[in-house]
Amino acid sequence: MSESSLAELLRARGLRLTAQRQLILQAVLDLGHATPEQVHTAVREVAAGVNITTIYRTLELLERLGLVTHTHLSHGSPTYHAAGEDQHVHLVCRECGAIDEMEPELLRPLADRLAREQGFRVDIGHVSFFGLCGRCGNGEQE
Amino acid sequence: MSESSLAELLRARGLRLTAQRQLILQAVLDLGHATPEQVHTAVREVAAGVNITTIYRTLELLERLGLVTHTHLSHGSPTYHAAGEDQHVHLVCRECGAIDEMEPELLRPLADRLAREQGFRVDIGHVSFFGLCGRCGNGEQE
DNA sequence: ATTTGTGCAAAAGCTTTGCACGCTA
DNA sequence: TAGCGTGCAAAGCTTTTGCACAAAT
Numbered sequence: 060m061s062e063s064s065l066a067e068l069l070r071a072r073g074l075r076l077t078a079q080r081q082l083i084l085q086a087v088l089d090l091g092h093a094t095p096e097q098v099h100t101a102v103r104e105v106a107a108g109v110n111i112t113t114i115y116r117t118l119e120l121l122e123r124l125g126l127v128t129h130t131h132l133s134h135g136s137p138t139y140h141a142a143g144e145d146q147h148v149h150l151v152c153r154e155c156g157a158i159d160e161m162e163p164e165l166l167r168p169l170a171d172r173l174a175r176e177q178g179f180r181v182d183i184g185h186v187s188f189f190g191l192c193g194r195c196g197n198g199e200q201e
Numbered sequence: 202m203s204e205s206s207l208a209e210l211l212r213a214r215g216l217r218l219t220a221q222r223q224l225i226l227q228a229v230l231d232l233g234h235a236t237p238e239q240v241h242t243a244v245r246e247v248a249a250g251v252n253i254t255t256i257y258r259t260l261e262l263l264e265r266l267g268l269v270t271h272t273h274l275s276h277g278s279p280t281y282h283a284a285g286e287d288q289h290v291h292l293v294c295r296e297c298g299a300i301d302e303m304e305p306e307l308l309r310p311l312a313d314r315l316a317r318e319q320g321f322r323v324d325i326g327h328v329s330f331f332g333l334c335g336r337c338g339n340g341e342q343e
Numbered sequence: 344a345t346t347t348g349t350g351c352a353a354a355a356g357c358t359t360t361g362c363a364c365g366c367t368a
Numbered sequence: 369t370a371g372c373g374t375g376c377a378a379a380g381c382t383t384t385t386g387c388a389c390a391a392a393t
Contacts, residue, residue, distance in 0.1 A: 075347060075392050095383085110350050115383065117348095131273040136382070150321045159321055165314065169307060178335025179292045179301055185331045193320025217367050217372060237358085252375050257358065259373095278357070 068124045079109055083117045087127050087139050092149070092158055094136035130187050132158065146184035154195035161188075210266045221251055225259045229269050229281050234291070234300055236278035272329050274300065288326035296337035303330075 065084055066076050079102075086101040087093060093101070099114045118139055121127045129137040132151045148166065150159035163183040170181040207226055208218045221244075228243040229235060235243070241256045260281055263269045271279040274293045290308065292301035305325040312323040 070393095073347090073393095077348065077392075079349075108350080111382090112351080112384080113349060150315070150319070150323070152321075153324070159319060161315065161319065161321075165311060169311060172307070173292070173303065173330075177292070177301060177303065179294075179303075179330075179332055181292070181330045181332040182295070187329075188315075188321075188323045189327045190321055190323040212368095215368095215372090219367075219373065221374075250375080253357095254359080254376080255374055 065121075065124070065126060068126070074120075078106065079113050080117055080120070082106055082109065083114060084121055084126060087118075087121070088141050090140075092132070092138045092140050094138050096136060098139065128185055130185055132187055142184070148183070149187040150192065151187055151189050152192035152195055153189055154191055157192050157194070159192060207263075207266070207268065210268070216262075220248065221255050222259055222262070224248055224251065225256060226263055226268060229260075229263070230283050232282075234274070234280045234282050236280050238278060240281065270327055272327055274329055284326070290325070291329040292334065293329055293331050294334035294337055295331050296333055299334050299336070301334060 065080065069076050069080070082102045082105055083098060086098045090097060090101055095111070095114050095118060098118065099109070099111050102109050102114065118127065118129070122129065122139075122142075125142055127139050128142045129139045130149055132138050132149055146163050147160040148163050150161055151157075152159070163186070166181065166183045166186065170183050173179045173181055207222065211218050211222070224244045224247055225240060228240045232239060232243055237253070237256050237260060240260065241251070241253050244251050244256065260269065260271070264271065264281075264284075267284055269281050270284045271281045272291060274280050274291055288305050289302040290305050292303055293299075294301070305328070308323065308325045308328065312325050315321045315323055
């Protein structure tokens with residue numbers, strides 16, 4: 060699906076369509092949420108020789124092209140996911156690390172209010188909440 | 202203010218009150234938002250010999266003691282801030298990096314709804330929104 | 344043919360770990 | 369004085385950079 064738009068976006072900028080770029084985009088689409096490391100692992104299953112350096116460079120490129128975005132979940136590496144279509148808010152469990160999702164539209168009222176009152180325009184496709192998921196949160200405090 | 206509670210919390214666990222721990226906590230309180238690196242710089246102005254290792258170890262300790270928390274703003278290092286009292290939501294400008302703040306209570310309705318409908322309990326003192334601040338967002342798209 | 348893209352290797356950051364000495368209690 | 373805490377140095381990771389070769393157009 061986005062394969063074709065990848066080709067177009069690249070061509071429009073005089074950049075080249077390569078197997079690596081297709082595979083990396085596909086991996087991000089398939090994985091849903093993934094760190095560069097995880098993308099690397101996934102891509103390697105199909106094309107063993109792809110270097111981690113290429114993962115980093117390509118994710119950055121895909122982000123510039125507007126095909127993927129990244130968020131910062133928990134410690135460490137950012138996680139990438141497809142941009143556009145399936146925007147979602149991440150609900151990250153501090154306890155077990157599980158990642159739930161939520162409709163970004165639920166943020167609309169708040170986002171509108173922030174824009175109006177503080178002039179800050181929230182990117183509602185790039186939000187993560189930390190907390191405790193249903194499995195971990197029962198009966199606990201804090 | 203929290204100095205005394207630091208002493209108490211440490212004693213309660215058989216840990217020791219040191220100059221470094223006091224200085225590091227003070228730096229976090231003073232700086233508002235700070236990466237380990239920034240805390241290090243601040244502490245060094247008072248006590249030149251303090252090692253970055255101690256900053257890391259102490260921030261982790263202070264977090265365990267419940268005196269500070271950290272969030273992930275933008276790429277790279279986490280930023281620490283005092284826990285409790287002045288909870289706030291960070292509004293991080295993707296363009297200029299400015300950090301605005303917002304009342305966490307504005308998140309209450311959403312947090313309640315999430316707890317009710319998805320069983321996810323948002324830590325509203327540990328939230329960051331990315332987007333464009335008033336200065337950078339005018340007239341831009343994306 | 345050009346010129347971009349990739350792999351490899353090394354560098355650069357940031358964070359953690361091991362260890363011996365110093366300091367708190 | 370007993371044991372925790374710190375500084376120092378080195379190791380570990382993740383991410384970035386430089387360069388020569390490979391590949392796409």
